[in-house]
Amino acid sequence: CGDTLFCAGCGRLFEGTPEQMHTSLNKLAELPADTLVFAAHEYTQADLVFAHAADPENDDVTYALSECEKARALNRPTLPSTIGRELKINP
Numbered sequence: 001c002g003d004t005l006f007c008a009g010c011g012r013l014f015e016g017t018p019e020q021m022h023t024s025l026n027k028l029a030e031l032p033a034d035t036l037v038f039a040a041h042e043y044t045q046a047d048l049v050f051a052h053a054a055d056p057e058n059d060d061v062t063y064a065l066s067e068c069e070k071a072r073a074l075n076r077p078t079l080p081s082t083i084g085r086e087l088k089i090n091p
Contacts, residue, residue, distance in 0.1 A: 001028060006039040007081040008064065008090050009047030033084030044068050044078035051091050060088040 003011035004024050013021055028037075048065040055061055064085070068078050 001037055001039060003040050004028065005037060005086065005090075006041065006047055007037065007044040007078060007086070008051045008061070009043055010090070028083065029087060031083045033082060033087070035083040037079075037081040037083060037086060039079055039081070042077060042079065044081075045072050048089070051089060054091045058089070060085075064089045 003014075004021070005011070005028050010021065010025060045065075045068050048061060048068050051058070051061045052065050071078050
């Protein structure tokens with residue numbers, strides 16, 4: 001997924017257009033739910049904080065943020081994710 005899809009977030013537009021990014025994200029969303037997502041950077045915690053602010057009623061985001069905070073406190077990675085998980089937690 002390179003710098004297109006992150007756990008609970010997406011990449012910034014350094015090249016291309018917003019439409020191209022949207023098309024790329026939609027293509028990724030069509031993959032099977034169990035497809036592993038190996039994001040290029042460990043931005044999960046910051047992205048989940050944003051996702052929780054954007055969608056505070058989403059129980060999947062609340063749970064993911066709690067689990068992420070536990071993992072990061074132990075210096076453990078939060079990756080990989082899956083397409084199915086991203087469809088639930090990624091705004």
